[in-house]
Amino acid sequence: MNPTAELGCRYRPVWHYAAERNWLNDPNGLVYSNGVYHLFYQHNPYGDVWGNMSWGHATSADLLTWDEQPVAIPCDEQEAIFSGSAVVDIHNTSGFGVGGVPPLVAIYTSAYAPGSPLAGRQAQSLAYSTDDGATWAKYAGNPVLDRASADFRDPKVFWYDGESGSYWVMVAVEALDHEVVLYKSADLKAWEYLSTFGPANATGGVWECPDLFELPVDGDPSNTRWILVVNLSPGGIAGGSGGQYFIGTFDGVAFRSDTTVTEGLQSDDSRMADYGWLDWGRDYYAAVSFSNAPDGRRLMIGWMNNWQYAASTPSEGWRSAMSLVREVRLVSRGGRPVLVQEAVDPVESHGRELCALGRRTLADGVTWLPAESSGDVLRIDAEFEPGAGGRIGLVLGSGGEHAVVAYDSVIGELTLDRTASGNVDFHETFASVERVAVRLEDGRLKVRVFVDRCSVEVFAQGGMATITDLVFPRDPSTAVGLLAEGDGGILVSLTVTG
CATH class of the missing domain: 2.60.120.560 (Exo-inulinase; domain 1)
Structure with a gap:
């Protein structure tokens, strides 16, 4: 083994998940089902650099020890499988369930390849599993949401149940426009536009991998706020990739931020430290949360790398790892809610x-x-x-x-x-x-x-x-x-x- 390979093996983490071989980036499809946490992720099955984007898959019972599974949703000649989310369709709204067993449904971005009828577009598609994530089939009616855009991606989907009704909500981005776009659906197949948020705060790079969820303040279920996460690259607080968040309200239609410092696309680097940042380091990106986590916990994980140098990190045969899983909460400090994070401790x-x-x-x-x-x-x-x-x-x-x-x-x-x-x-x-x-x-x-x-x-x-x-x-x-x-x-x- 050459010295570089030896170093690459020595750098393989113990507490953090890394694929046995090849490239890994954004966490996708984070979902808990029947006692198992599923971590899907952007993966190149054929090499240790970015390309051939497919959904890799790992499972864990405790968020600490992960077992790598076969590639869940592979790319093909028509599309690469970009980032997205997964849900347990408890009421079988999609109709994909069999024998009364709720299906797992993945909502991902189809990045259409040259030669495809939709070449150059990014649109949202579905895949489903009726064996608790072991195997997946693409929906024959894909894509389910197409804006004729080249940079419309990274859908995070959750079930909303509030004053405005009960339905699925999709949070995605128009990456180059620095906009988060929201849609709703009764069945995960037909989507209706709700609203747009942004540009706001950090806009020094493309917006990616959004998330939207509700948290109690100080554990009080009668006092809640909504958190909108928006990752961006470049333009992070420490340089290159980073993740920002907004605290505000969501009424089932629109998110309204209480923590916006600057609006629009104006650049004001002097205000960067005033924005909400998930992490102040260089290597916590594309962080999103698990769906259906037990006990109402909000658990997040991020890609532990930075697009500035991700392809150059000194490993051999494998590249990149995930962060430790973090539980996020809201606590009061100085009369306002503040996000705190605690690692699931190995x-x-x-x-x-x-x-x-x-x-x-x-x-x-x-x-x-x-x-x-x-x-x-x-x-x-x-x-x-x-x-x-x-x-x-x-x-x-x-x-x-x-x-x-x-x-x-x-x-x-x-x-x-x-x-x-x-x-x-x-x-x-x-x-x-x-x-x-x-x-x-x-x-x-x-x-x-x-x-x-x-x-x-x-x-x-x-x-x-x-x-x-x-x-x-x-x-x-x-x-x-x-x-x-x-x-x-x-x-x-x-x-x-x-």
Whole structure:
């Protein structure tokens, strides 16, 4: 095996889903049915670069351990199978069900190939499964929604039951127009236009992979808001791909945002930090939520990569992984609802404690933890009382390579610096420092960091802010150090689990 191949195998994550071979990007068709979570995704069955877009498939009972399944919906000479969603058609509104068993119905974008009667168009189509996702058949009446557009894609469908009636709602995008378009249907086959949202806030790239869902505020079912997610590329807060969200209301016809900062297509980079961002890192994109998740949970997963350099990441035979699954909630902060995210934690059932430290003042510089705290798959929980000046945080690395998670109390900013994290030269845009403003709570900063061979996911202040970045260290083991600069402050507690 050549050195590049060895590195590619070593970078394969343990806690994050990656296809055994070949290319993977956007999560699709996320649905829970009969005790199983289904993760479909954009997949090239024939190579480790983008192309031949089909729906790959993986299943899990716990959102942590995934079993790869055969390709669910393959491309053919007429169409590529672009992004979309899936639903459990409980009442068999589509008529695809057999013997009283509700079908699973996938709603996807047909990207019509040259030579097809609809060549160059993107339109919405259906496929259905009567064996709980094991096999799929395309609907003979496809496409079911065609706007004669070349960039109409990524349908997210859900059942709406409210004052305006009960029906399916489709949320899709006119990507180049920076518009989210909404339709309704009684049977998933015939669709009626409802409304359009946008352009608004970040419009520096095409809009893709929308999602729309309702959440209670502080767990109160009598006080809810709707969340509209819109991914875009480029134009993300950290550069390249990113995901933004709006908080507002939905009456069954139109979404109205309470958090729009700028409207239209005007560019105002100075306001970027005022927008709602799902993640402040470079590598959390195309995030969408599961349909039919039990116990009313809203669970999301994103593609852990960035279109700026996705085709160049140093792996061999496989490329890209998904993020950890995140549960999202709304909590009140300063009199307004704020989105918080918590990772479904692989450590709770599979981890063991490697190191635990109590309260201590940190000396200036880096204090490395004992060797038994090292590893390439780690969860680190740390709580700090930052001093009045300088930075405080964590250093993740070995052999002179390191990523740094640090808080600067002077400017109230949390950063993830991967500029010296190992192999950063494979693309000119990869070396980067990600930033997010974070307020201390009772003078303290809490971070939970997941390290998994090729990635670092940071959750600050209970998920009020997140940063997700890929890293490609040449040394397979990650040591953990405590960083203090100047009046860095106090470590309250730290636990390393692996």
